[in-house]
Amino acid sequence: MYQKIVIFCSLSLIFSIKITAQNTSIxxxxxxxxxxxxxxxxxxxxxxxxxxxxxxxxxxxxxxLPTITLNGVGQIQSENLSIGTAGTPVNIDLPLGTYKGYIDANYNLYxxxxxxxxxxxxxxxxxxxxxxxxxxxxxxxxxxxxxxxxxxxxxxxxxxxxxxxxxxxxxxxxxxxxxxxxxxxxxxxxxxxxxxxxxxxxxxxxxxxxxxxxxxxxxxxxxxxxxxxxxxxxxxxxxxxxxxxxxxxxxxxxxxxxxxxxxxxxxxxxxxPKISLFAQGGIGYPNPVNFSDVSNATYALGGLRINWNILDWxxxxxxxxxxxxxxxxxxxxxxxxxxxxxxxxxxxxxxxxxxxxxxxxxxxxxxxxxxxxxxxxxxxxxxxxxxxxxxxxxxxxxxxxxxxxxxxxxxxxxxxxxxxxxxxx
Known part of the structure; x- marks a missing residue:
């Protein structure tokens, strides 16, 4: 009886393997x-x-996101603004050599x-x-x-x-x-x-x-x-x-x-139209926002910018x-x-x-x-x-x-x- 069961199981296994092999060959x-x-x-x-x-x-x-850039500029010119003369109450003589280093920030609102x-x-x-x-x-x-x-x-x-x-x-x-x-x-x-x-x-x-x-x-x-x-x-x-x-x-x-x-x-x-905020701050000589200050000076400015190309031909x-x-x-x-x-x-x-x-x-x-x-x-x-x-x-x-x-x-x-x-x- 035991041998018959073994033979039956073996035949079943062989048959299942054969069927599986056939299925995988489609x-x-x-x-x-x-x-x-x-x-x-x-x-x-x-x-x-x-x-x-x-x-x-x-x-x-x-x-x-806001853009932040570091800028620097230095220049020498042949002539500059001069107000008054020596010995007068108002005497401003801007230097011929100037420089400015600043951080510029811009943020688009629209x-x-x-x-x-x-x-x-x-x-x-x-x-x-x-x-x-x-x-x-x-x-x-x-x-x-x-x-x-x-x-x-x-x-x-x-x-x-x-x-x-x-x-x-x-x-x-x-x-x-x-x-x-x-x-x-x-x-x-x-x-x-x-x-x-x-x-x-x-x-x-x-x-x-x-x-x-x-x-x-x-x-x-x-x-x-x-x-x-x-x-x-x-x-x-x-x-x-x-x-x-x-x-x-x-x-x-x-x-x-x-x-x-x-x-x-x-x-x-x-x-x-484009609307953006801008800000700028740094150091310059002479003072970039106060022309009467002929010295190294820090400064800052900011505001609102509108740009609209109303005519594009x-x-x-x-x-x-x-x-x-x-x-x-x-x-x-x-x-x-x-x-x-x-x-x-x-x-x-x-x-x-x-x-x-x-x-x-x-x-x-x-x-x-x-x-x-x-x-x-x-x-x-x-x-x-x-x-x-x-x-x-x-x-x-x-x-x-x-x-x-x-x-x-x-x-x-x-x-x-x-x-x-x-x-x-």
């Missing part, structure tokens, strides 16, 4: 997209963009909303760069699609080859018996063996192709999926021949317009017009992009429809070729036809099945590419 198209994007070096730029944006925002906020506008620009600029990054990453989907279907087509063709090799093996065994009995010529048997070797060479070629495709795919995804990994396509259901476009390029164009409109807010802020209005035109250009670029995608809809639908009609014919051809091959195989074994006639039919039947599989994979690829083009995958 790669869906969506997972491949995610892994490719996560591994792509360009994705590192997103973190750098966020860091730069945070630094710029901090710099903008610091701009609201800058016309320029700080807020700069912050809006920084947010819009970051969003625009993030959308631009997504546009660059989207091309990875096309590369993954190409590799996925290259592998699937190679596998299907390889399966068809193996079926033909098995059929030829069956006839080689049968013909070998005839040759051993002296009823079949050696050349007839050799022709079958040659064709088997040719098909095996093609099988080796497909194996090499699959290995190479997986090598590129694993490099793109930073994974180690074996060549036996099952590649799963998403459930696509009924074909929607008029889907809405949902591409990152559209968001990129919108973010460009937002950025331009944010720039316009800084132009508006530049036309508003129409520069601001021209800047607004320029931004308005740039926004219109961006909208035209977006509409052109959407038009180019929508214009491919008819091409895709016609190709898919044509391939489906071909698949229907291919299916009928394959069925007929299989029947003919079965009859030919019987005729070969009965000695009614020779090996050449049989191999001609083997090649015809294999070609028909390969054509069917090719068209079936092409339809799948077209549908996936179509959904990818419209941003549905």
């Amino acid at each position: 790669l869906t198209l969506e997972d491949a997209y995610t892994k490719a994007e996560a591994n792509y070096p360009l994705l590192l730029k997103e973190g750098l963009l966020n860091e730069v944006s945070e630094l710029n925002s901090a710099i903008i906020k610091k701009g609201k 800058n016309g909303g320029l700080t807020k506008a700069q912050q809006q620009i920084e947010v819009a600029f970051l969003k625009m760069n993030q959308q631009k990054l997504k546009v660059s990453l989207r091309t990875l989907k096309d590369r993954v699609n190409t590799l996925f279907f290259a592998i699937k087509l190679s596998r299907q063709q390889q399966l068809l080859l193996n079926t033909s090799i098995q059929d030829i093996n069956t006839n080689i065994e049968y013909m070998q018996v005839g040759y051993d009995n002296g009823t079949v010529l050696e050349s007839e048997l050799s022709k079958l063996k040659v064709r088997k070797l040719e098909l095996q060479s093609e099988d080796i070629r497909f194996t090499g192709n699959i290995k190479a495709y997986f090598g590129v795919l694993n490099m793109l995804l930073d994974t180690t999926y074996p060549e036996v990994t099952e590649l799963q396509l998403p459930e696509m259901g009924l074909m929607d021949y008029n889907p809405n476009i949902s591409r990152p390029e559209q968001d990129f164009y919108d973010s460009q317009k937002d950025f331009l409109q944010a720039k316009e807010s800084t132009i508006n802020a530049g036309r508003k 129409g520069i601001v209005e021209k800047e607004r017009e320029k931004i308005k035109i740039q926004v219109q250009q961006t909208q035209v670029d977006k509409e052109t992009f959407e038009f180019n995608i929508a214009s491919q809809q008819k091409e895709f639908t016609e190709k898919i429809t044509a391939l489906q009609l071909q698949i229907n014919n291919d299916t009928k051809i394959v069925a007929l070729q299989k029947d003919i091959l079965s009859q030919t195989q019987v005729q070969l074994q009965e000695g009614v036809i020779n090996t050449n006639d049989y191999l001609i039919q083997v090649n015809a039947e294999l070609s028909a099945r390969q054509q069917l599989e090719l068209h079936q994979v092409q339809v799948q690829q077209l549908r996936v590419n179509y959904l990818t083009l419209y941003g549905k995958l």
Whole structure:
């Protein structure tokens, strides 16, 4: 009883390990997209963009704080103010050499909303760069699609080859018996063996192709999926021949317009008055605030400053017009992009429809070729036809099945590419 329990547990463990191994050898198209994007070096730029944006925002906020500068100036001049003469009640003779060292402080009470506008620009600029990054990453989907279907087509063709090799093996065994009995010529048997070797060479070629495709795919995804990994396509259901476009390029164009409109807010802020407090204090010779004091003296002053550019000769209005035109250009670029995608809809639908009609014919051809091959195989074994006639039919039947599989994979690829083009995958 104990041995039975041990055996049962061992078998259960082996079965669970096998199931787990099988589950880990499945790669869906969506997972491949995610892994490719996560591994792509360009994705590192997103973190750098966020860091730069945070630094710029901090710099903008610091701009609201008071500014304090240390200044110094010394000069010699050929002439200076002189009041009165020696011996009179008022006699002021300012020196030709003067100097001044002081600290200057300024604090913006109101800058016309320029700080807020700069912050809006920084947010819009970051969003625009993030959308631009997504546009660059989207091309990875096309590369993954190409590799996925290259592998699937190679596998299907390889399966068809193996079926033909098995059929030829069956006839080689049968013909070998005839040759051993002296009823079949050696050349007839050799022709079958040659064709088997040719098909095996093609099988080796497909194996090499699959290995190479997986090598590129694993490099793109930073994974180690074996060549036996099952590649799963998403459930696509009924074909929607008029889907809405949902591409990152559209968001990129919108973010460009937002950025331009944010720039316009800084132009508006530049036309508003600026109000600030200022203060200055230091030491000078002679006294900078009392010209009658011809000595080294400390001093201080402060006040309120208003700055308003009331006449800009129409520069601001021209800047607004320029931004308005740039926004219109961006909208035209977006509409052109959407038009180019929508214009491919008819091409895709016609190709898919044509391939489906071909698949229907291919299916009928394959069925007929299989029947003919079965009859030919019987005729070969009965000695009614020779090996050449049989191999001609083997090649015809294999070609028909390969054509069917090719068209079936092409339809799948077209549908996936179509959904990818419209941003549905």
